[in-house]
Amino acid sequence: MAVSLLAREASDLCLGKPALRSLSATATVTEALSAFKRFRETFLSVWTATDQSNAAAAAAADDCLFCIGKVCMVDVICFLCKDENLASPAQALQSPVSVLIPKIPGLVRHLEPNARLSEAFDLILEGAQNLIIPIQSSRKKLHQKPASFNSSRPNNREYCWVTQEDIIRYLLNCIGLFSPTPANPINSLNLIDDQNILAVHYDDPASAALPLISQSLISQTSVAVIDGEGKLVGEISPSTLNFCDETVAAAIATLSASDLMAYIDYGGPPEDLVQLVKDRLEEKNFRALLEFMDEDSTSSSDDEFGYGKSGRLTVRSSEAIVCYSWSSLVAVMIQALAHRLNYVWVVEQDGTLVGIVTFAAMLKVFRERLNTMP
Structure with a gap:
């Protein structure tokens, strides 16, 4: 088989x-x-x-x-x-x-x-x-x-x-062949990674997340944003940033992690945050970056690129996609595929961040299962 x-x-x-x-x-x-x-x-x-x-x-x-x-x-x-x-x-x-x-x-x-x-x-x-x-x-x-x-x-x-997504979709189409593994909870399959969590506090400078953003892009995951009690309040996701324009670099250089989530969320950044970014660029004497931000906003053409007024395409929210330790493998697979993500955050019922489940971890489980098939 x-x-x-x-x-x-x-x-x-x-x-x-x-x-x-x-x-x-x-x-x-x-x-x-x-x-x-x-x-x-x-x-x-x-x-x-x-x-x-x-x-x-x-x-x-x-x-x-x-x-x-x-x-x-x-x-x-x-x-x-x-x-x-x-x-x-x-x-x-x-x-x-x-x-x-x-x-x-x-x-x-x-x-x-x-x-x-x-x-x-x-x-x-x-x-x-x-x-x-x-x-x-x-x-x-x-x-x-x-x-x-x-x-x-x-x-x-x-x-x-x-x-990874292509192979996961292929495996989902023949998921019945792996029974009963797909119906098992993810914690019983040792799928929850609680050691390699990329996370920042919501009051941290967004710039502190930069090395984590680069790392999450390579690992095809995301950067969790948590509060003082360790609860997941959102994420700074490469899949969201990927639909922003290059001037979001100014927001990362000047805003907190929580403000950055609002800046990159649906519909483009609020005007008050745009002004806050410009004010802080002035304070930091980043004149070239401020001019670059202004030039880009005036030179981008909605008709040419299909972008909105902020230079953005329609994107999903910075709200994190979550599951629980007792969620089944197949349920988490479907959840991730539905949101075009390679991962799902694992939380407790009160929202406390427990870990992350990735396609990479799922593929290892399926490969092990295939190795035991006749």
Whole structure:
């Protein structure tokens, strides 16, 4: 049963998914921002010339280009929040986009389209965030030259991501085969991680959350915001920040964690918080950042980018999605998938934060279960 379940080609998980937008590693951060807004993309794949000393990589990338990572708006925001970049944001945006890519090997891996799902499963368990797979239907376009590198066809091919979420959705479709495990409570399956919780106090400066935001982006989780009693009051989530514009860096540099949650919530920041940010930028003598914030608000075009007046797309609330230690595995899976998250916070009935359940932990349980199947 386990053999047949994972015998499908990993490329089957790409059916119906759009091709990736690509960007050269030599493109600037400004060009990445333009692509995010123009194409309304949340992530861009970054490509560079393949290291010819790596034969496997060269084969995967057709001896031409190789995906070295992915970038998103959160990467840009965290980059702009560095001390040296707060002083000169316009200059920082001229940096090559490659500076945004985490120096962690293996976050993005190449797979051939005929690779088995078992191989994709194991690579994800080893720590890969995204697997790059060529879309086979585009092979007939190999002779065509892309109009630009800001296209969806590096190496004259189209590619697609496979992620943790894709594999979890696949497993959910055949959840009955794993019975009774999916019906068991998450605490009985040792799924609750109470050691690696990323959290800040709601009165802490939002800037204190910056290293945690970067870490949560890599771990595909979030930063919890708690009160003095350890109760979960919200979160600063990469999935929410990813739909903000780059000027939210000014809010992170000046606001508390609780005020930042209000700033990035539905509908754009309240006018009083916008003014508070500007006043504090003046106090801190961040004149360049203040000018950058004003210039961006006047230059962004709603018609061109489909953004609101704050430069934002419609996003979800900073309210945290929670479950309980007695919630079943399948219930938590469905909850996370419904909210397009890779995690769910675990709380007590009074709201006290207990831990977090992640797709990564779920996948380990399913892999162990598969190993015991005939």
